[in-house]
Amino acid sequence: MTNTQKHTDFYDNEGKPAWKAWLTTTDHKRIGLLYFYSLTVFFLVGVLLGLMMRFELISPGKDLVEAQTYNGLFTLHGVIMIFLFVIPGIPAVFGNLTLPLLLGARDVAFPKLNLLSWYLYIGGAILALSTLLVGDGPPDTGWTFYAPYSVKTGTNVSMAVLSAFILGFSSILTGLNFLTTIHRMRCPGMTWFRMPLFAWALYATSWIQLLATPVVGITLLMIVVERWLGIGLFDPVLGGDPVLYQHLFWIYSHPAVYIMILPGMGVISEIIPTFSRRRIFGYKAIAYASLAIAFIGYFVWGHHMFTAGMSGPARIIFSVLTFLVAIPSAIKVFNWLATMYNGSIDLKPPMLYALGFIFLFLIGGLSGLVVGALATDVHLHDTYFVVGHFHYVMFGGTGFAFFAALHYWFPKIFGRMYNIKHATRAFWLLFTGFNVLYFPMLVLGIMGMPRRYYDYLPQFQIPNVISTVGSWITVAGLIYMIVVIVKGIRNGEKAAANPWNGLTLDWQTDSPPTKENFDVIPTVTERPYEYK
Amino acid sequence: MVEQKPHIVEYLTNIYVWIALATLTIITIWVSEFDLKLLTVTVALGVASIKATLVLMYFMHLRFDSKILTIMVLVTMIVFLSLIVFTFFDYSYRS
Ligand code: HEM
Ligand SMILES: [Cu+2]
Numbered sequence: 164m165t166n167t168q169k170h171t172d173f174y175d176n177e178g179k180p181a182w183k184a185w186l187t188t189t190d191h192k193r194i195g196l197l198y199f200y201s202l203t204v205f206f207l208v209g210v211l212l213g214l215m216m217r218f219e220l221i222s223p224g225k226d227l228v229e230a231q232t233y234n235g236l237f238t239l240h241g242v243i244m245i246f247l248f249v250i251p252g253i254p255a256v257f258g259n260l261t262l263p264l265l266l267g268a269r270d271v272a273f274p275k276l277n278l279l280s281w282y283l284y285i286g287g288a289i290l291a292l293s294t295l296l297v298g299d300g301p302p303d304t305g306w307t308f309y310a311p312y313s314v315k316t317g318t319n320v321s322m323a324v325l326s327a328f329i330l331g332f333s334s335i336l337t338g339l340n341f342l343t344t345i346h347r348m349r350c351p352g353m354t355w356f357r358m359p360l361f362a363w364a365l366y367a368t369s370w371i372q373l374l375a376t377p378v379v380g381i382t383l384l385m386i387v388v389e390r391w392l393g394i395g396l397f398d399p400v401l402g403g404d405p406v407l408y409q410h411l412f413w414i415y416s417h418p419a420v421y422i423m424i425l426p427g428m429g430v431i432s433e434i435i436p437t438f439s440r441r442r443i444f445g446y447k448a449i450a451y452a453s454l455a456i457a458f459i460g461y462f463v464w465g466h467h468m469f470t471a472g473m474s475g476p477a478r479i480i481f482s483v484l485t486f487l488v489a490i491p492s493a494i495k496v497f498n499w500l501a502t503m504y505n506g507s508i509d510l511k512p513p514m515l516y517a518l519g520f521i522f523l524f525l526i527g528g529l530s531g532l533v534v535g536a537l538a539t540d541v542h543l544h545d546t547y548f549v550v551g552h553f554h555y556v557m558f559g560g561t562g563f564a565f566f567a568a569l570h571y572w573f574p575k576i577f578g579r580m581y582n583i584k585h586a587t588r589a590f591w592l593l594f595t596g597f598n599v600l601y602f603p604m605l606v607l608g609i610m611g612m613p614r615r616y617y618d619y620l621p622q623f624q625i626p627n628v629i630s631t632v633g634s635w636i637t638v639a640g641l642i643y644m645i646v647v648i649v650k651g652i653r654n655g656e657k658a659a660a661n662p663w664n665g666l667t668l669d670w671q672t673d674s675p676p677t678k679e680n681f682d683v684i685p686t687v688t689e690r691p692y693e694y695k
Numbered sequence: 696m697v698e699q700k701p702h703i704v705e706y707l708t709n710i711y712v713w714i715a716l717a718t719l720t721i722i723t724i725w726v727s728e729f730d731l732k733l734l735t736v737t738v739a740l741g742v743a744s745i746k747a748t749l750v751l752m753y754f755m756h757l758r759f760d761s762k763i764l765t766i767m768v769l770v771t772m773i774v775f776l777s778l779i780v781f782t783f784f785d786y787s788y789r790s
Contacts, residue, residue, distance in 0.1 A: 346763075374771060374774055374775075407782075410782050410785070414778055461774055461778065462777060462781060465781070465785070472789075473785050473789075474786075474787075474789045475788065476784070476788050477781075477784055477785035477788060480784075
């Protein structure tokens with residue numbers, strides 16, 4: 164390399180062959196990029212499966228695939244999107260890329276463990292995808308693996324479940340790493356309440372990863388034990404209890420939805436003040452709300468089991484507790500709005516995605532209250548209303564926050580800038596397509612169309628056609644966005660170190676940063692976001 | 696950065712804890728001779744919890760480390776306990 168610059172950025176392979184330099188790296192930024200590229204691939208596979216399902220549902224009767232294939236499609240779509248995209252999602256990619264930068268540190272606390280997490284992720288992912296190719300066909304249980312069906316079906320459930328088990332370890336180790344990093348690696352002067360809110364969000368998330376994931380790991384192993392050894396844990400025929408499975412599964416999987424959404428909220432809390440040129444409103448309230456959501460989130464899992472034969476008093480208590488989570492979530496939304504009030508708002512792509520997040524998350528959150536209420540859920544459980552609801556939260560919420568983070572930190576990571584005009588257009592296409600795709604699902608659910616079927620009655624056709632057309636617009640928007648991003652990486656204009664005039668530490672270093680992040684470890688003297 | 700200060704626990708303390716643990720083990724075995732009905736599990740778990748606490752405090756140095764670590768362990772315990780309580784709350788009302 165003939166580099167005449169004073170210091171080289173973190174893309175420099177230091178004389179090693181590229182594959183080796185990348186696959187053995189312990190640099191948090193490189194590991195973040197490894198996650199970024201692998202997550203993108205799996206996300207696109209998941210989108211493809213979703214597209215096939217929507218195609219099948221364009222009219223009643225068989226259009227594209229058989230019923231059994233459809234069962235495999237929604238299971239793999241769910242497993243991929245949940246375990247390979249939204250759960251690792253923002254922490255693994257943008258947490259890794261930016262947490263040390265935000266804290267003024269040189270790396271995470273355990274760089275080698277960080278690389279191990281990525282290898283576990285890849286191992287789990289390969290196992291999940293190979294259920295397609297080997298054995299008796301992809302699992303057909305839905306991503307929830309409900310017993311006793313998951314114990315009895317002849318499909319490849321054991322393998323899928325083991326892959327989720329391995330992915331769980333990856334998640335736990337990342338959580339452990341970030342917790343230690345936040346406790347031990349903050350730069351001088353960075354007290355807890357001078358930490359950027361994204362770091363706060365990752366902190367709350369890491370606790371959930373650490374404390375909730377082991378529960379699902381053990382539960383999934385119990386399924387394998389029951390399948391292989393015939394020990395009666397969940398199957399009533401063998402003396403087991405299927406409702407116990409649902410308890411154990413949702414003890415993890417409800418907190419897991421906060422693993423998905425909290426980091427997204429953290430990203431939004433970074434973007435809103437930067438593009439409003441305003442100090443964030445209610446810094447402490449947002450920080451505490453993250454912790455409150457994480458904590459209350461442990462005690463609401465029963466809302467997935469209202470119709471599953473849970474006892475009456477338990478149902479009422481879980482419904483009441485569920486409503487409590489709405490409070491800290493609403494606190495955040497109001498604080499973002501108050502931050503924007505009277506600000507000079509700049510509608511660049513990161514801000515557009517952030518506003519898109521708020522809008523879509525609002526629909527997702529409010530429709531969540533509808534299914535969180537005991538009485539209405541009895542009508543809506545297992546209908547398309549639920550499918551609409553969770554896509555608004557997971558795709559409209561976490562997905563859009565992921566895209567917001569990508570457009571926000573893009574110049575920092577790649578040292579270049581994407582084409583703003585085209586990125587803006589891609590946003591509007593994606594945003595429109597999204598609502599055309601998922602809003603009809605909410606309507607279909609209220610009309611009574613059940614989820615997880617490859618067929619439906621003729622009276623449901625019109626909203627289904629609209630939704631399928633929406634899936635095409637959505638995919639067009641995604642492709643447009645990806646083209647803009649790829650072009651930006653390849654030959655976008657060189658970006659300045661701080662193109663958005665951000666005040667957090669990540670913007671006070673080079674773009675792309677050097678291997679060590681900072682020449683001199685910074686000292687912090689005030690809170691973040693002190694825009695004047 | 697937080698400085699690591701070495702905390703040397705006296706041999707004697709460790710031996711006392713060891714004797715306490717051994718005694719508690721003997722108690723567990725001895726108690727199992729009696730039929731305590733509903734209390735059987737409570738007593739066994741109670742003694743085990745005391746033992747675990749001793750190990751955490753002395754052998755794993757929680758007593759000598761910064762308070763924040765103790766708080767973390769307690770939060771974890773509380774979450775774990777609540778999960779069990781909520782699950783069994785449902786069961787207690789099912790016929
Ligand atoms: C263009 C993108 C997408 C399309 C067209 C799509 C379509 C669908 C459809 C039609 C279903 C319902 C299947 C059924 O119940 O019969 C479904 C289920 C599901 N989707 Fe998506 N989806 C997309 C993106 C996403 C994303 C980004 C996520 C997560 C972040 C996601 C997570 C899920 C999950 C968890 C299920 C439930 C699977 C199950 O029932 O076990 N989807 N999707
Ligand atoms: Cu839930």
